[in-house]
Amino acid sequence: MDWLEQELKSALARKEPSPGFSARVSTAARRPRIVAWPRWMAAAAAVILIAGGAAGYRQYQGMVAKEKVMLAMRIASGKLNRIQEQVMQVSR
C-alpha cells in the first residue's frame, strides 16, 4: 500500500453520527407508519375534482343562459302583445 492509499484510508476513516442518532432512528421506526397515497392516486383524484368542477361550472353556465333566454322571450312576448293591441286599436 503506497502513501496515497495510506492517506485515503486515514481520510476515509469511519465517523460517528451526532449523539442520539440511534435513538432517533429507533423512535422513528416505532412510530406508526402513515401510508401515503401513491402519486398516481393523488393525480387521479385531482383530475376527477377538476373534471367534476368543470362539468358543474358548465351546467351552471347553461342554467344562467337558459334563464336569460327565457327573460328575453318574456320581454319580446310582452312587446308583441302591446304591438298587437295597438294594431287592433288602429284597425277599429
Next chain:
Amino acid sequence: MIAALRVEQTGCEFDELVREHQSMVFSLACHFLHDREAAEEVGQEVFMSLHRNLATIQSPAHAAFWLKKVAVQRSIDEARRRKRRPQVSLEQVAEPASSPAQGDPMLGETLRRLIATLPEAPRAVVILRYQEDLDPSEIAGILSMPVGTVKSHLQRSLTLLREKLIRRGVGEA
C-alpha cells in the same frame, strides 16, 4: 411476538443493528455527499428501509451487506437529487500550505473534497475500498458491477487523485 420470531430466525434485532452499523452507514453517506446533515438524513432513511425489510434479512452478515448496498444507493440518489457535484469543483479545493505528514487533517480534507468531485461509480468504489477495506470482488457484489470495472474505476481514480495532489505539490511522484 413477530419481532421475537424475526430475531430467532435471523439473529438480528433492529436496535442492535442500528447501534452496530450506524457509523458505517453514516460514514458511507458522509464521504459520498461530503455533508454531515444530508448523511444523517440518508442514514435514517437507510435504517427505516431496513426496518421495513427486516423479515428479508437472513443473517447478521446479510444485514451488513444489505446496509452497505442500500447506503450507497441512497447516497447516489441523494447526490443526484441535490446535484451536489457541481458545488464542489476542483478549483474550490483548498491547496495544502506545505508538504503534509501522513494523516494530516488538511490533506485528509483535501482528499475528501477531491473524492467528492469523482463521478458516482468511481466515488462509491473508492469509498468502499478505503473506508470499509473491501476487496474488489466484495465491492462488485455491493455495486452489482463486474470486478474488472471495479478494478478499473479504482486504478483510474487513484491515478487521477495522485495527479491532482502532485500538481498541488503534495505527495510523492
